[in-house]
Amino acid sequence: MPDTVPTFTLNNGVEIPALGLGVFQTPPDETRAAVSAALDVGYRHIDTAAAYGNEGQVGEALRDSGVARDDVFLETKIWISDYGYDETLHGFEKAARKLGVDQIDLLILHQALPSDFEKTLGAYRALEKLSADARVRAIGVSNFMVDHLTALLDTVDVVPAVNQIEVHPYFAQRAVQDFGAGHGILTQAWAPIGGITFYRDSGHTSTLDDPVIGQIAAGHQKSPAQVMLRWHLQQGRQVIPKSVRPERITENFAVFDFELTDAELTAIDGLETGKRGGPEPADITLAAWGRAIPED
Numbered sequence: 001m002p003d004t005v006p007t008f009t010l011n012n013g014v015e016i017p018a019l020g021l022g023v024f025q026t027p028p029d030e031t032r033a034a035v036s037a038a039l040d041v042g043y044r045h046i047d048t049a050a051a052y053g054n055e056g057q058v059g060e061a062l063r064d065s066g067v068a069r070d071d072v073f074l075e076t077k078i079w080i081s082d083y084g085y086d087e088t089l090h091g092f093e094k095a096a097r098k099l100g101v102d103q104i105d106l107l108i109l110h111q112a113l114p115s116d117f118e119k120t121l122g123a124y125r126a127l128e129k130l131s132a133d134a135r136v137r138a139i140g141v142s143n144f145m146v147d148h149l150t151a152l153l154d155t156v157d158v159v160p161a162v163n164q165i166e167v168h169p170y171f172a173q174r175a176v177q178d179f180g181a182g183h184g185i186l187t188q189a190w191a192p193i194g195g196i197t198f199y200r201d202s203g204h205t206s207t208l209d210d211p212v213i214g215q216i217a218a219g220h221q222k223s224p225a226q227v228m229l230r231w232h233l234q235q236g237r238q239v240i241p242k243s244v245r246p247e248r249i250t251e252n253f254a255v256f257d258f259e260l261t262d263a264e265l266t267a268i269d270g271l272e273t274g275k276r277g278g279p280e281p282a283d284i285t286l287a288a289w290g291r292a293i294p295e296d
């Protein structure tokens with residue numbers, strides 16, 4: 001186990017731990033324990049979102065942990081119902097209040113809103129303002145496809161530090177990753193161990209049961225989850241595996257003591273199915289997805 005987590009350097013020089021804890025679908029009453037367990041093991045990055053409804057519990061766990069605020073990288077996301085310049089500035093205030101912090105390390109837009117891209121741009125300009133005012137240390141986006149990134153970069157001043165997208169062995173979105181790499185945008189992999197595939201109705205049920213990954217894992221005396229996390233890290237992606245179970249939180253962090261071979265990385269690349277597990281980013285609308293984020 002490393003004393004400190006390796007880091008990636010974002011395009012503005014800020015360092016982000018290479019691996020953090022995700023808390024999507026972590027119920028609020030289990031969030032405190034999960035975050036505490038992660039901080040105890042050595043995680044120093046938590047990825048939450050206004051839409052997850054558990055920013056408050058993340059903040060509580062951090063305050064109770066005894067770990068210094070400056071030693072933990074806090075990331076959260078503005079939901080689409082808070083897009084628009086003024087709305088997003090207010091969305092930041094809501095998030096900071098719930099997290100109990102003055103400054104957020106990384107604030108990102110949760111989705112592009114293709115049907116109202118002006119609102120998306122207004123939201124991003126608010127992130128730029130928050131960055132200029134040092135209320136956030138870095139800004140970014142999530143679920144932005146190449147066309148969304150292109151339209152954004154055509155208009156804004158600050159290149160997003162990250163694009164957080166679905167990436168796992170069954171769906172790697174190489175074109176989006178490559179576009180990001182070409183513009184200094186770090187890819188953060190959501191569902192890094194294929195969480196989203198566990199529920200998918202397809203030939204494969206779970207990346208965790210994939211025979212290729214299983215064989216590679218057996219060869220390293222590691223678990224399939226650990227192999228997938230290593231695949232991401234060695235290909236330069238930041239990862240945020242989610243678990244509420246302390247033993248898995250520990251397992252998912254124990255990935256800095258082995259190395260996959262080039263042939264193993266290539267074999268995992270070969271598992272691509274081309275099938276997205278999450279919602280189609282082009283289809284996100286306020287009407288279908290725009291539920292309000294509570295003030296408290």
Ligand SMILES: NC(=O)c1ccc[n+]([C@@H]2O[C@H](COP(=O)([O-])OP(=O)(O)OC[C@H]3O[C@@H](n4cnc5c(N)ncnc54)[C@H](OP(=O)(O)O)[C@@H]3O)[C@@H](O)[C@H]2O)c1
Binds near residue numbers: 023025110191208248
């Ligand atoms: N930006 C976005 O739109 C977006 C979308 C989805 C997710 N995310 C972010 O990405 C994070 C991770 O994504 P995710 O939660 O969808 O998927 P994931 O991390 O790939 O998988 C999570 C699932 O795997 C299980 N699990 C965790 N560790 C395991 C292990 N070592 N062995 C076996 N099973 C294990 C978890 O169950 P237990 O909890 O029971 O262990 C949970 O069901 C989220 O928490 C969130 O922060 C972002």
